[in-house]
Amino acid sequence: MEELIRSFCAAARQAGVRISTAETMDALRAVAVVGPGDRRLLRHTLGVTLAKSIPEKLILEETFDRFFASGPFQDLPREGGTPGGEAAGTVGRDLSPLSSMLLMGDQAGLLAALGAAAAREDLGRIQYGTQVNITAWRILESMGIAALDRDLEALRRGGERGAEETAERLGELRSYLAETVREYVRRQTGVAIEARRGPLEEARLRHANLSGLEMRDYERMHLVVRRIVKKLNDLYSRRRRRARRGQLDFKGTFRRNVPYQGILFETVWRRRKVDRPQIVAICDVSRSVIRVVRFLLLFLYSLNREIVGIRSFAFCTNIVEISHLLERFKVGEALARIQNSVDLDLIMGRTDYERAFGDFRARYIDAVGPKTTVLILGDARNNYNDPCPENLKAIFDRCRQLIWLNPEIPSLWGTGDSEIRRYAPYCTKILKCYTLSHLERLVASLLRN
Amino acid sequence: MKNLGSDKFSSIEAVREGLGRVSYITSRQVATTVYLAYHLGKPVLVEGPAGVGKTELAKTAALFLDLPLIRLQCYEGLDEAKALYEWKYGKQLLYTQLLKDKLDDIIRGAEGFSEAMERLRLYEDIFFSWQFLEPRPLLKALRQEGGAVLLVDEIDKADDEFEAFLLEILSDYQVSIPEIGTVAAVTRPFVFLTSNNTRELSEALKRRCLHLFIPFPPPELEREIVRVRVPGIAEGLNRQVVRFIHEVRKLDLKKLPSISETLDWARVLVILNAESLNPDLVRDTLNIFLKFEEDIALVEDRRHQMVAAAVKEG
Structure with missing residues (x-):
């Protein structure tokens, strides 16, 4: 059982669930408490001890079902004489353990032998389907198939009464055994191969150029973004905390206690104001950034989920606030609503940075204060109209920092109708941003200073 | 460290029926988790939508075990002084003032400065003793003679530092108070943590707990x-x-x-x-x-x- 749980943990680990040694021990203790008899109970027990979040629990349960799908040797043929019957006369005299187990129909014994042999092979390391046959053969060898073959040979040559018959049965059982072991290896490694996709997928997402992403990847990507944002939140709260740590305020204490004839009676503590991250995000959703707009919006959505007091805006020809959409709807729906401008006064005409920033300046400038970080996501392609940088300057002057995230590669900045160079003076920073790694860099720069 | 009454935890069904007797009808999975938590001596981290009975589970567990429920409601900015203990500063100051006159008695007749210091040192720990300590929920739970059910409600609302600080309590059932030393639990308390998932909890915390998700019931x-x-x-x-x-x-x-x-x-x-x-x-x-x-x-x-x-x- 122990070996089984341990290899289950290994499979789960490869499926992307982080399981430490301590947790494996916990699971073993828990299984010892509830006993291995009840399959559903076992499944739940492992879920409770090993999972640390709901997605992980789902992965674990899936892995469990795959891992503990019906065991090998369930359908071991038991035809012929029962042990002790006629056949038993020939069996068991000088046959190898493997042959007698097969002939006697000893499921448990075979399972144990298979388990022991498989443990020596380390199935978790198999990466390619082509390795299955050779591994299965090695397992068969270590279970003692050579001895079985010798038995077979001896029985055929011996010509004793009933030996012919036994030899025939043993031959059938031999091919059954070989097939079962191969199937076992295939399934175990299938678990491993299928399971290993998780981390790879994540790495691919993190470095993929996001315009090529497909719908089914979004759920995954959302998790990655969340992790980034969490990092941001963590660092923030640590900074905040340090600033707030109170000390005894001596002057204050004395002052407060003047009414008590200077006897120190009440204490006064020094406290500093809590500094929360304030963010205003402005996102271009026009056609020129269509390839990455979902990525930008997704990022915005994740930010919105994680940071209290963030305000989000989207613009194309004009600008509208979208905070409420991001708050209210599930990610897919929110994005679809913004892109199709459902219940929004968003005009999807030509991109107009002048009007967008102008409108922002006129209507929403109060959202920006001296502690605000303004994030602008866009390519600054203004269809050769006047970019009117004064509008951006007005925003820049009010905020603590203004970070522009440009989804174009830097060599295209300033070419054609890109006005990013005109806007550059009013940005604290301009960063290229089309993969998740770029976003991570943004996190760092949000926290500096 | 003593253990709580074990007859109530003889089987999963016993736990389920016991909770049912105090009007908490639950699935077998929840009962299993409580049963495991008892036998493994681990806290239970309960997640799920608001109003499915996360807090209620802890309350009924207290009823079921016939133990006091000690509740710590988390919020942003919760710190050790509110959760674990605080010195009674007012009382300390008051006592120093009241005892000022006694000071003369103690150092009277002392020869020289260093001898006076020596005599004073004999008393220096007086103001940092249990008498001047205000126990908050966590310390209270550890010091309950007969054990207690400790409910740390909405842990996700607290700061990360607080989470880190909880770790010592959750894994070893003890805390360190610099002036006094390590305080270990008299009887191991039964700990429930609830979370509404407004933020991701740290791995370290989750690892120390059994993770229970209560969904909407069938x-x-x-x-x-x-x-x-x-x-x-x-x-x-x-x-x-x-x-x-x-x-x-x-x-x-x-x-x-x-x-x-x-x-x-x-x-x-x-x-x-x-x-x-x-x-x-x-x-x-x-x-x-x-x-x-x-x-x-x-x-x-x-x-x-x-x-x-x-x-x-x-």
Whole structure:
């Protein structure tokens, strides 16, 4: 059982669930408490001890079902004489353990032998389907198939009464055994191969150029973004905390206690104001950034989920606030609503940075204060109209920092109708941003200073 | 460290029945987790939508075990002084003032400065002893002679530092107070943590806990909960109410009604002497289980079909 749980943990680990040694021990203790008899109970027990979040629990349960799908040797043929019957006369005299187990129909014994042999092979390391046959053969060898073959040979040559018959049965059982072991290896490694996709997928997402992403990847990507944002939140709260740590305020204490004839009676503590991250995000959703707009919006959505007091805006020809959409709807729906401008006064005409920033300046400038970080996501392609940088300057002057995230590669900045160079003076920073790694860099720069 | 009464934890069924006896009807999975938590000596981290009975689980566990419930409500900015202990500064200051005169007695006759210091040193720990310590929930839970159920409610609202600070308590059931030393639990408390998932908890914390997710219950279970918690309700109405609520949960609402809302609604219907659901009755009582204007409007539009479905199948 122990070996089984341990290899289950290994499979789960490869499926992307982080399981430490301590947790494996916990699971073993828990299984010892509830006993291995009840399959559903076992499944739940492992879920409770090993999972640390709901997605992980789902992965674990899936892995469990795959891992503990019906065991090998369930359908071991038991035809012929029962042990002790006629056949038993020939069996068991000088046959190898493997042959007698097969002939006697000893499921448990075979399972144990298979388990022991498989443990020596380390199935978790198999990466390619082509390795299955050779591994299965090695397992068969270590279970003692050579001895079985010798038995077979001896029985055929011996010509004793009933030996012919036994030899025939043993031959059938031999091919059954070989097939079962191969199937076992295939399934175990299938678990491993299928399971290993998780981390790879994540790495691919993190470095993929996001315009090529497909719908089914979004759920995954959302998790990655969340992790980034969490990092941001963590660092923030640590900074905040340090600033707030109170000390005894001596002057204050004395002052407060003047009414008590200077006897120190009440204490006064020094406290500093809590500094929360304030963010205003402005996102271009026009056609020129269509390839990455979902990525930008997704990022915005994740930010919105994680940071209290963030305000989000989207613009194309004009600008509208979208905070409420991001708050209210599930990610897919929110994005679809913004892109199709459902219940929004968003005009999807030509991109107009002048009007967008102008409108922002006129209507929403109060959202920006001296502690605000303004994030602008866009390519600054203004269809050769006047970019009117004064509008951006007005925003820049009010905020603590203004970070522009440009989804174009830097060599295209300033070419054609890109006005990013005109806007550059009013940005604290301009960063290229089309993969998740770029976003991570943004996190760092949000926290500096 | 002593252990809590073990006869109540002889089997998973015993736990489930025990909780049922104090009016907490639950699935086998929840009972399994509580059973495991007891036998492994680990805290339980409970997650799930608001109102499915996360806090209630801890409360009933306290009833079931016949132990005091000590509750620590988390919020942003919660720190050790509020959660663990605090020195009674006022009392300390007051005592120093009152004892000022005694100071003369102590150092009278001392020869030289260093001898006076020597004598004073004999008393220096007086002001940092249990007498001047104000125990807060966590310390209280550790010092309960007969054990306690400790509920750390909405841990996700607290800061990360607080989480880190909880680790020592959760894994070893002890805390360090610099002036006094390490305080270990007299009896190991039974710990529940609840989280609404407003932020991701740290791996380290999760690793120390059993992770229990309580989802919305299936209809049969919910009916049984209503039956136990709302004694006066007729079986037919109970079926209809649960059925209706389950229909509502399928809609795309801002805030889905959970068990506590089902119970509230059932109670209201009993008070109104309702025998069966009808569209008008539903319209008038929607605000009991829906908390947002938009949600109410959405359900109000569809109430005719939904009532019809609930009545037919119920």
